[in-house]
Amino acid sequence: MDSQNKPKHPQVGKNHSFWQSWQHAWNGLKTVVKEERNMQTHLVLGAVALLAGWYFQLTTSEWLWLCLAIFLVMLCEINNTIAENICDLVTGPHYHPLAKKVKDIAAGAVVFAAGFAVLVGLILFVPKIWQIVLTW
Numbered sequence: 183m184d185s186q187n188k189p190k191h192p193q194v195g196k197n198h199s200f201w202q203s204w205q206h207a208w209n210g211l212k213t214v215v216k217e218e219r220n221m222q223t224h225l226v227l228g229a230v231a232l233l234a235g236w237y238f239q240l241t242t243s244e245w246l247w248l249c250l251a252i253f254l255v256m257l258c259e260i261n262n263t264i265a266e267n268i269c270d271l272v273t274g275p276h277y278h279p280l281a282k283k284v285k286d287i288a289a290g291a292v293v294f295a296a297g298f299a300v301l302v303g304l305i306l307f308v309p310k311i312w313q314i315v316l317t318w
Contacts, residue, residue: 228252238310251299258295262288
């Protein structure tokens, strides 16, 4: 990190307020969106799913399933990013089989959540799309 990006007074203690904690959390979310291409992809696909939900006028329970699926994928992606960064911090530029194992498992969790999201999407949207196709 160059000297321009270093905070003038690095924090060494606990957060002093809820607002300070909120700012750190928001910075973390901005970082993962800015630096992780897969998170950007998840955001775009999540937005497409939300627009489809609006178009098809999902019921409340359908909205809950859709939102659960979207947020689960994003949460897993955030945890994957955490795992990757911790492994890189510990191992540096050197390969270590345990670091690879941790990264692979975290990535697998994202794939697992994405599979769940696809399944939810199919259950919610295929019948609605099929109904439109049959009325043509």
